[in-house]
Amino acid sequence: MSTYHHGDLRRVLIAAALDLIAERGPAAVSLRDLARAAGVSHAAPAHHFKDKAGLFTAIAVQGQRMLADALAEELENSGDLRLLGVRYVRFAAQHSSHFEVMYRPDLFHQDDPELVEARARTSDLLRAAIPGDGRAADRQVLAAWSIAHGFATLRRAGNLAHLLPDRDAEAEFAEIAGLLEMRTRNPPA
Template identity: 50%
Template structure:
């Protein structure tokens, strides 16, 4: 038996193994039976916590959105600007690629109130940043501003995770801190630098 399962944390062991598989093969390759075999439990054990493969993916997406929301909130509460929140979005997505791959794949997920709550927290942070800019008179069309800001940071995260920024020689093979500097410069063109 898997040590985590032996200590009563089968749910976490299943999620961790699923994240490992998603990181290496993508969410489409996920199998509850393979996860059970990898962690040394019966093939029905993961169903006890998740019901199905889609239930497991929904739990991973929920965890991902909660983690993203926590990162964005910590940035804002730490005095960060809307630009800083955008950089945090990319930082979270690139440091949690398996979560990110599932969070924005609605065809793989169940309709779930916990998922709706978690994604609502994350999107609420993006919206509140735009509202703050609107209060300063920097944004006239809040709806378009949310779409523009989210598209920019989500697109940059996706380009980084898929290796497209590197293949286009736009990162110069630089490490993650340099990527976040690139994000800050690109997002600053949209809403201006915090200074």
């Protein structure tokens, strides 16, 4: 028996890595540990990911796609840039391991084609929340993305303890995002 072929190794390795990242950060991830946890030899992961960076690349791609999906859904539903921000903050909290990896370019292969594509999709979706193509529209998107991303990362890093009340962080972010002069809805086509 002994499934010489594990059959599902790639998925299992990624799942184990995500767990580990959530607990102790990406630096604590070791391919050999993952292999042990999956019950395979220490060299098995290399076949699926080539590199350690390859593993993180796979995670970044996955995360980028999940984020894009979430944003696409919100764009479809409300088209409200502020709610897109809330969604972004929620994603960062719910899929913190993915999020963590996605914004650490030193961890993965930045030029991976799948990654580049998924990244562009996220970027385009955000851009699509504001009609028009002028510099002013760009700035609104930039402001909204920045505030959402900053809030999410500062929160993760534990820098907001003194300022952020205990209540629902998403609701709090919605208040904060309200300080931006926009909240523009897409005109109903």
